[in-house]
Amino acid sequence: MKSYKILSACGTGVATSTVAANKCKTLLQARGIEKVDVIECKAIEIVGKASIIHPDCIIHTAEIPVNKLGGIKTFRALQFITGIGAEQLADEIADYLKSLDK
Amino acid sequence: MLSENIKEELIFMDLDVQTREEVFHILGGKLTELNYTKESFVPALKEREKVFPTGLDVNGVGVAIPHTDQNHVNATALALAVLKNPVEFHQMASNIEDHQMVPVRFIIMLAVSGANYMDFLQNAILLIQDQEVLKRIVNAKTKEEIMHIVKEKEN
Numbered sequence: 001m002k003s004y005k006i007l008s009a010c011g012t013g014v015a016t017s018t019v020a021a022n023k024c025k026t027l028l029q030a031r032g033i034e035k036v037d038v039i040e041c042k043a044i045e046i047v048g049k050a051s052i053i054h055p056d057c058i059i060h061t062a063e064i065p066v067n068k069l070g071g072i073k074t075f076r077a078l079q080f081i082t083g084i085g086a087e088q089l090a091d092e093i094a095d096y097l098k099s100l101d102k
Numbered sequence: 103m104l105s106e107n108i109k110e111e112l113i114f115m116d117l118d119v120q121t122r123e124e125v126f127h128i129l130g131g132k133l134t135e136l137n138y139t140k141e142s143f144v145p146a147l148k149e150r151e152k153v154f155p156t157g158l159d160v161n162g163v164g165v166a167i168p169h170t171d172q173n174h175v176n177a178t179a180l181a182l183a184v185l186k187n188p189v190e191f192h193q194m195a196s197n198i199e200d201h202q203m204v205p206v207r208f209i210i211m212l213a214v215s216g217a218n219y220m221d222f223l224q225n226a227i228l229l230i231q232d233q234e235v236l237k238r239i240v241n242a243k244t245k246e247e248i249m250h251i252v253k254e255k256e257n
Contacts, residue, residue: 010154011150011153011154012150012154012169012170012171012172014172014214014219015167015169015212015214015223016156016167016194016227018220018223019223019224019227022224043154060195061194061195062154062194062195063154063195063196063197076195077195078158078193078194078195081158081167081194081227081230081231082158082159082160082161082165082230082231083160083230083231083232084160084161084233
């Protein structure tokens, strides 16, 4: 089975990114993406973390330097905090992950 | 349980403030006075909000969830406030310079620390994910009402 890595970034690396990560994982599993690791980090660490971890995509609840991430796909994930539009965002992320040639 | 952790003295009803600064000082100050947070908590909150804002538009109801690093926190707690008039917060994940503002009516200030903060945090966020609950909170008149709504939500 294909496995995926997602980086979840927020300002502190422990609050909203964790909530977003859990929600993301649950919703992706409901879409048949079972093996997914969601790793939390601080927004200021994102460039370094991304170059070490090589995530399949990044979700974020804080502003991140999108153009310094070597083309890794990013999703702004406020929907996973407010709940509004969360299903739709999960669809988008799932479609993106499934489109990857892995 | 969130409801067991909500202290009456950390709920502010009909809070009459004009600025974010006042929100930070009143709620954060109380958390510090009660020793849940360190003296550095309020300045850290303010700094963090400038870089990583926490305003959220939940289907027309503005909510902000100010919080900061664990090293400014002694013990997990949260302070809630329903504002008399909306105060503008920058939208979460936006750049401050873009001035994407959310008029905020409800504040959940989070002081998170230790290993078991996660349930607490999840439950706090669940409060705003339930739009019916959120509406009732914003329209609540008393602290007891808020505590009742939170308890009911958990049952």
